[in-house]
């Protein structure tokens with residue numbers, strides 16, 4: 001509601017009504033894409049695999065892997081922006097390895113098929129008397145896909161999704177089913193929690209959960225500098241905290257969530273998509289007239305109140321993201337957040353008047369998975385986005401060095417340009433991971449070109 005009111009009040013008229021040909025182009029592009037066998041959510045990655053298979057059981061999966069000649073890659077829901085999934089040989093979907101398999105009520109643990117989408121976790125888990133500790137921005141990802149890239153939500157005391165894994169099973173290059181946990185095969189467990197899908201195909205995962213809870217979400221608009229001045233405090237005092245800086249406004253939309261016993265109010269429909277389209281429309285009309293653009297946005301922001309609502313955890317965490325984009329997100333030492341956000345804002349205001357997507361800021365607790373971007377480091381994350389039909393390269397190329405200067409680690413599933421040399425310096429257990437990978441998959445059955453580049457394997 002708040003965001004819709006805020007952004008709708010930017011009086012720029014209806015872009016789509018004035019430009020019907022734009023809608024025509026979108027549907028033609030969609031029609032074209034239908035002939036491509038696999039593509040990711042934004043359309044920036046695609047491939048035409050020789051074999052595309054959704055095995056029914058472990059035997060089928062094992063023989064598929066054993067028979068494959070070229071790279072075997074698992075696809076989750078295709079929500080990564082980096083070319084982790086593409087293969088010209090064998091593409092595997094774990095959609096038949098899905099759903100809640102078992103619960104341990106005493107330990108508050110639950111075992112799911114690895115291909116279960118996050119959106120199918122909340123209800124059955126709640127009915128079983130359990131809840132996830134945290135969730136990312138959306139709930140379309142599969143569990144295995146989310147773990148593979150270190151997918152996170154926000155919260156200084158809340159770890160990324162994989163930090164709640166207590167055990168997993170996967171089929172390796174030899175076709176064997178291997179299990180690991182902190183107690184059993186602990187080195188493999190440290191490597192496999194965040195593996196970019198390079199060690200094997202995950203089939204089953206067990207999560208450490210908590211008891212179900214309700215959340216109160218509060219959103220408000222505040223000048224960026226006021227927010228940055230109390231960033232740490234906001235992070236410390238709330239279960240989750242995040243903000244979106246609106247480009248060319250110096251204003252940010254902040255959101256916190258906290259546990260509550262208050263009655264459920266229900267959740268209003270998400271307004272972010274309309275808001276982003278309004279910002280796009282404003283960019284399209286005013287582009288380089290940054291003074292007028294800023295004035296209009298600031299006028300719209302003035303006088304906006306705050307918004308609060310209460311619902312169960314799995315209805316509060318995820319948003320709907322209907323406006324497609326490509327994204328770069330880096331994870332940084334938590335204390336560098338304010339300076340990084342200011343530097344990104346400056347780059348946008350000086351060089352990138354085409355930018356209209358808000359800049360996203362979140363916190364994540366540290367963990368100890370070897371390739372976790374949060375490995376032994378309390379982190380904040382700063383993300384920039386570019387509309388899916390527009391070229392992101394120049395914008396992202398100007399932002400990325402800011403992250404490098406602050407020892408940023410890239411989100412594995414979001415666009416970045418780092419290769420083996422730089423990555424090996426950012427991850428203390430890098431070589432240990434490579435050793436485990438080489439032992440499990442000496443012929444590189446799970447490696448596509450992107451993974452070879454990341455790991456420095458020719």
Ligand SMILES: Cc1cc2nc3c(=O)[nH]c(=O)nc-3n(C[C@H](O)[C@H](O)[C@H](O)COP(=O)(O)OP(=O)(O)OC[C@H]3O[C@@H](n4cnc5c(N)ncnc54)[C@H](O)[C@@H]3O)c2cc1C
Nearest residue numbers: 076077078079080136137142144145148151152197202413
């Ligand atoms: C709109 C949108 C919002 C997003 N929001 C967030 C967010 O809030 N926080 C965040 O951290 N990220 C976010 N992401 C990124 C996303 O969470 C990650 O890229 C995630 O990895 C996608 O999961 P997926 O199921 O789509 O996997 P895919 O993108 O299909 O695959 C990702 C990786 O997982 C591997 N994989 C998939 N299944 C298996 C398996 N069974 N065994 C082994 N490996 C497997 C693949 O091979 C690949 O390496 C967002 C992305 C989009 C498009």
